[in-house]
Amino acid sequence: MDAFLAGLADQFGPLLLLLGGVFAFAESALGLGLAFPGETAVLALGAATTTGADVAWALGVVAVGASLGDHVGYLIGRKLGPALRESALVRRIGVRHWDAGSRMMGTYGTWAIAGSRLLPGVRTVVPAVAGAAGVTYRSFVLGSLLGAASWSGLWVGAGATARTALPEMARTLGTAGWIAVGVLALAAVVAVLVVRHRRNSREKALR
Numbered sequence: 772m773d774a775f776l777a778g779l780a781d782q783f784g785p786l787l788l789l790l791g792g793v794f795a796f797a798e799s800a801l802g803l804g805l806a807f808p809g810e811t812a813v814l815a816l817g818a819a820t821t822t823g824a825d826v827a828w829a830l831g832v833v834a835v836g837a838s839l840g841d842h843v844g845y846l847i848g849r850k851l852g853p854a855l856r857e858s859a860l861v862r863r864i865g866v867r868h869w870d871a872g873s874r875m876m877g878t879y880g881t882w883a884i885a886g887s888r889l890l891p892g893v894r895t896v897v898p899a900v901a902g903a904a905g906v907t908y909r910s911f912v913l914g915s916l917l918g919a920a921s922w923s924g925l926w927v928g929a930g931a932t933a934r935t936a937l938p939e940m941a942r943t944l945g946t947a948g949w950i951a952v953g954v955l956a957l958a959a960v961v962a963v964l965v966v967r968h969r970r971n972s973r974e975k976a977l978r
Contacts, residue, residue, distance in 0.1 A: 783819045783820055783821060783825050783829075787816055787819055788816070788828060788829065788832045790812060790816070791812055791813055791815075791816035791829060791832060791833050791836070792832045792833060792835065792836035793836065794809045794812035794813065794836075795809050795812070795813055795832075795833045795834075795836035795837040795840065795919075795923070796836040796837065796839050796840040797809060797840065798810065798812075798837070798840065799836075799837045799838075799839075799840025799841050799843075799844075799894070799895070799898075799919070800840040800841075800843040800844065801843050801844035801847055801860070801864075801895060801896065801898065801899050809837075810926050813829075813833050813923065813926040813927055813930070814926050814927075814929060814930045815930065816829050816833065816927060816930060817829060817926060817927035817928065817929060817930020817931040817932075817933075817934070818930035818931070818933055818934045819930075819934075820927075820930070820931045820934065821934070826927065826928075826931050829923075829927045829931075830920075830923050830924060830927050830928075831923075833919075833922075833923040833926070833927055834916070834919040834920045834922075834923040835919070837888075837918075837919035837922055837923060838912075838915045838916050838919040841884075841898040841911075841915040841918075841919065842898070842915070843898075844895070844896065844897075844898035844899035844902065845898040845899065845901055845902040845906075845908075845911050845915075846902060847899055847902065848898065848899035848900060848901060848902025848903035848904075849902040849903070849905075850902075851903065852903050853903050853904075855899055855903050856869050856903075861896065861899075864892070864895060864896055865892060868892040868893050868895065868896050869896045869899075869900060871890075871893050872887060872893050872896045872897040872900040873900050873904075875887055875893070875897065876897070876900050876901060876904055876906075880910075881901075881906060881910040881911070881913065881914045882914065883897060883901075883914070884897055884898065884901055884906075884911060884914025884915055884917075884918055885914045885915075885917035885918035885921065886918070887918065888918030888919065888921055888922045889918075889921070889922065889925070894918070898911070898915065901914070
């Protein structure tokens with residue numbers, strides 16, 4: 772498995788791009804963002820790039836994936852409105868993050884969607900806050916794309932820079948990054964299964 776991951780980290784191509792895009796989407800999607808190591812995956816993707824064209828593809832795919840993830844929260848917010856704040860989903864993420872996102876929206880408007888991208892926790896709920904606040908889709912898309920592009924540039928750029936400046940360290944980073952991605956993704960799946968099992972057990976006990 773270690774050899775496979777090492778080879779994967781050194782062979783930039785459609786598979787790594789797909790994985791980077793998927794993890795960027797999951798990291799940004801409301802309810803999934805706290806469980807998936809999106810930044811680790813994107814950093815590893817950046818460390819696997821070897822040419823300017825590779826970097827450009829990685830930047831684009833990650834930015835699009837992250838923006839699509841934002842759409843999940845925005846659409847849920849549009850559908851449920853301000854009542855979403857009191858939902859079990861937001862309580863699990865943290866009502867404090869919702870309130871912080873609301874304050875940012877009140878102060879900076881659409882720019883909060885872009886600016887919150889670099890704030891862990893808050894960035895997961897801001898698209899939903901925007902949807903619940905009735906922000907127009909055009910304004911949301913602009914803020915989402917700007918934020919996603921900055922986030923993609925930061926993490927893909929960090930990985931690419933590390934590989935260029937410190938090839939051996941970057942190779943280790945790529946391998947370790949994908950190992951961390953796999954372990955954390957497996958842990959997230961196990962956690963979901965455990966929660967569902969406990970919920971089903973409680974429901975059976977109440978019958």
